[in-house]
Each structure stands twice: as C-alpha cells, then as structure tokens.
Amino acid sequence: MAKQVVQSELPDLSAIDSAISLGQLIRAKRTELKMKLVDCAALCGIGVNTLSRIEKGNCNCTLGATFSVLKGLGIKLNPTGISTTDTNTQKNNATPWV
Amino acid sequence: MAKQVVQSELPDLSAIDSAISLGQLIRAKRTELKMKLVDCAALCGIGVNTLSRIEKGNCNCTLGATFSVLKGLGIKLNPTGISTTDTNTQKNNATPWV
DNA sequence: TTATTAATCACTGATATTGGTGAAATATCT
DNA sequence: AGATATTTCACCAATATCAGTGATTAATAA
Numbered sequence: 001m002a003k004q005v006v007q008s009e010l011p012d013l014s015a016i017d018s019a020i021s022l023g024q025l026i027r028a029k030r031t032e033l034k035m036k037l038v039d040c041a042a043l044c045g046i047g048v049n050t051l052s053r054i055e056k057g058n059c060n061c062t063l064g065a066t067f068s069v070l071k072g073l074g075i076k077l078n079p080t081g082i083s084t085t086d087t088n089t090q091k092n093n094a095t096p097w098v
Numbered sequence: 099m100a101k102q103v104v105q106s107e108l109p110d111l112s113a114i115d116s117a118i119s120l121g122q123l124i125r126a127k128r129t130e131l132k133m134k135l136v137d138c139a140a141l142c143g144i145g146v147n148t149l150s151r152i153e154k155g156n157c158n159c160t161l162g163a164t165f166s167v168l169k170g171l172g173i174k175l176n177p178t179g180i181s182t183t184d185t186n187t188q189k190n191n192a193t194p195w196v
Numbered sequence: 197t198t199a200t201t202a203a204t205c206a207c208t209g210a211t212a213t214t215g216g217t218g219a220a221a222t223a224t225c226t
Numbered sequence: 227a228g229a230t231a232t233t234t235c236a237c238c239a240a241t242a243t244c245a246g247t248g249a250t251t252a253a254t255a256a
Contacts, residue, residue, distance in 0.1 A: 016174075016175040016176065016177060017165070017169065018165055037203060037204095038203095047246075048246090049205090050244065056204085058161075060161070060213095060243070062213090062244090063120070063156075067157065075177055077115070078112060078176050078178055079111060147234090147235090150235090151214095160243090163214090
C-alpha cells in the first residue's frame, strides 16, 4: 500500500517559532543525514534521551544542548524583522558558558 | 564626551549560532522596543532573573522560556541550509508542552 | 508475519534551574 | 557630580533536567 501523505503532517519549517518546530527541523536534518539518534547524540556531545526530547519538542530542554545539536548538524538560524545592524550590546564582561 | 563605538562590540546578529548571539538578539529587540527588563519578563510570562540570564547568553536556560521571549518580542527565526519542503515528521502523538 | 533495528519511556541519583526578594553594580539623566 | 533608573547578582526552597540503563513500543527489512 502506498504511503499516505497528509497535508497536515507536513509542517512548515520555514519559520521556527516553538520548541516543536525546532525539534521537527532538527529531526528533518538528522534523517536527511541518515544518522541514528545515538550517533547524532554522541556527535553533539549530549545524551540520547536529551536529543530525543529536543526532537519531540520538549520545551524544558536547555539552550546549550539545543545549540550543540544545531552546530553538530550544521543548521543555521537567521532572525527576521530585526535591524541586525544596530545593537546596544552590553560589554561581554561575562561568564564563559559556551 | 561622545560615546565610543568599537567595532568588536557590534556582533553579527544575522546568524544565531549560540546562546550568546541569541541573547544579544533578544536584548537588541527589547531595547529597540524601549522595554524594561521587568515589563518584558512580565509580558513573556517569565521571571526577570530568567530573562536577564537569557539575554546574557546563559545556555542553561530552557527552550520554553526562550521561545516565550521570542514570541513576546515578535522575533522570528528562519533556518538555512535545510530543505524545508521535505520532512519525515513523526506523527504528533505527543505531550502538550506548548 | 517474524526478525531486526531504532526510538521512546520509566526509573535513579546527582546536579542545576526557576522565581522571588533584596542588595550591589551599571547605566542614564539633570 | 549627584540622583534616579535599570540591570545583575547572591541567596533560598521547590522543582526539574541530565545521563545512563534496561524495558517497551514503533518502524523497517526479510
């Protein structure tokens, strides 16, 4: 039987506005790279559980783990509706969280 | 005395690849809107401490709080280098984290 | 259908975040 | 400079995440 593809199951990933869409984006990229959850987690330096939660859109995951995945998979995010030129940025007298 | 603007203090916000750049982006938008930290936090439904941490690039903050801010400030993120058309999305038999 | 692989869930212990308050530190204005 | 406004930080208790393991469920292949 041919696989039924329903319109509503094809979310719009052109705008990332929630943990869920971000998770879908990440999963799309990972499967595109034919990576297993385990290997991807190892590559990104996080646990499998955490990666699974991120992909499922759990909003309690941390920014650190999430950006590790974005970096590991080579996903880039760009803001829109913002004047990226101006910026009253505070001086980075800060903590090296990275 | 005129305010000295140093080149290195004008980070590139066209690419969001870390908790720090995301925090800078958020702060840029908030100040652009002339909002105080307290009011912005209230608007976004999170604590002032948390918003401050997010803006300072603390990567231990949660996705939930972060997306609340992005939504509250009307910041949109778009992925690049991804085929946003395809998508082997899992069926959303999931938990309503929102 | 059965076998195999992959993803999710439940559990544990250690550690960390959250919001609130108040104080210290910065920045802004007159 | 002095006064005011804004942000950051330390501290607290409550709660939650994290990684790891093993079991359960789901998806894929034969």
